Amino acid sequence: MPHRKHLLRLAAATCLSLLCLVLACEKKPGQDAPDNSTSTKADALEPVEIKPTEVLPAARVEAGKQHILEFECNRCHVIDGVADVPTEKSCVTCHQQILAGTFEAKPEVLQKWQKNIIHLTATPELSAMAPRFKRSWLVDFLQNPHDLRPRVDAQMPRMKISEEDANKLADYLLPEVYAAQQMLPGDAKRGEERINALGCGSCHAMSGGNLQASAIPVKLKPEELALGMKLAPDLRHTRRRFHPATLVTWLRDPASIKPSTKMPKIPMSEQDARDIAAFLITSNLSSLPEVKPPERLPVLERRVRYGEVSEKVFKKVCWHCHSEADYVGGDGGPGNTGGFGFEGRGLSLAEYTAIASGMRDDQGKRTSVFKDAPNGMPWLVAVMYARHVEVAGGKVEGVRGMPLGLPPMTLEEIQLVETWISQGRPR
């Protein structure tokens, strides 16, 4: 009998093992099952609790908020604890409302505008940044913004932010201090396999790294997916941006840190998250190819008049920020009466006489927009060309690229303006 009992126990154990094996191997449609090779190991790992080591004094945070308001960060971003600006001052809200058809205007007007809107339709919400981001990165990024989100054509604009300003802004955005976190042990090689299996590359780019697109193992609404893809940052910068321990929590459950995030919760084990974090932080990144700004085109032979330049350039993009200050109570935009931390330049690009009337220089003196910039180009041309240089990663000393934070004007558009200026600015 004991022998028979033993055999029965053995048979039952074998059946149970086989059943477990079958269940484990069965791949549910549309789901990429967690890697079972580490499931036992993963179960043993407990998530690390992330806690701030210090909270900044309220007065310092409040001073930071005043800086946020001064630089009008809320014209483009939704920010925790900062009131929204009126719709007509918020580029993104206005564009979103027009695209959604909720902006109060005649239907035919809405339809016309909907076709025109290309830029500034989505920006990241600035909330729950403190647990995630390193202060050093934020302070540097605010002063030297770069292309963080490759699928968003607009970038964080190069504003007049000093190191002191950036630190004050960071005081508000990162009111809690998360002291230098240790990286949790992880296998970067395995992390590379997991990140590519879990579909992260379908939304994110990782320039200079090895990240491939694959299906996301969760179901998302198309509009959520589209927005998530649009705002997904380039993972090349993760090692400079993220606190390493928070990154693990973020990977496993982003909404537990930032409830409004568009990043979906993708099922993964603690070990998966640690391995992926190790990959993101320690894998080799190849240096990026040097991008050279394009050469300016020679001026045109044909006659160019103001009407053509206005239609194709000034009233296409420029006048959104450089408009007349008086019609119907408008403020003329930040490029005219000031905004985004800039003093008003008094420049309207909406009318011939206004353009010819120039702008205020750094000393507040009115000066021509056709005068030579430090690089010898007429000022109007220099600022537009400088944007090409900025996008290529460079900087033109003394000239801020325009349009601010947006893709550069095309070389043909710049050529048109330069031709018009070279011909004596005919009306």
Next chain:
Amino acid sequence: MHIFEKWTMTIAAGVILSVATGALAPAIADACGNSMRYETNYPHRAKQPVAQKAPQQVGSVIRAEQAWNKGNWQLTIQEALRAHPTLSKRSHAYMANKDAEFVRAAWLTASAITRANGAFVLDGQAAPEKDDTKRRLQVDWATETLTWLVERNPEDPLFKMLLAESLARTSTGSGKAIELLEEIGEQDLMPDGYGWATLVALYKRAGNEKKDAVKTAGERCTTVGLDEKVCSGDFVELLPEAKLSAKARKKAKTRVAK
């Protein structure tokens, strides 16, 4: 359908939509700023978070400026006064008005009166005016109005140029007119060709000693696109001072610009 296929189709649809949207996008983006404020401003709105004015009024000022840009001085006056008829009363009380759109109507009217050498009556009809005394009084009103605007905006080249144009119609104001126009011309801030044309007229009055300057100013005038007839400066009339009694002048509510 496998989720990967669904995902691929979603991406493909998104890409097609983006390309189509980009291809259809017209050249001018006029959704913001003043255009938005104007186009969203229509009467049946229950609340008006963006626009504050009745559209007819705004439309009149916009049409006045369009007419001014085309050199149609009579229509400029008619449209500007349709929006702000108080301007025609020649009362100095309007100078307390800080409304920016009113200010625009004021300078458009003053400039149109000046460039027409006072040849239109300052009322909603803007009928032709032939009497020299009355024409000069209207130019004096324009000079006062533009002086007020220059005082409010001392660095604005447009108001300086317009004031200089009105001063150029008077013998007493010619010197100041040259000073103002030369200053903005040297800074390459001449707002339009009429400033150069006025300078040509003023230099011509000065005689042969300004021969080279006449040529230079005339060239600048034609380069920015005005025709030879305007750039000759001959359209700038020197209007005789209106000989009115103090009582009559008070009635006209216009002071001679000092």
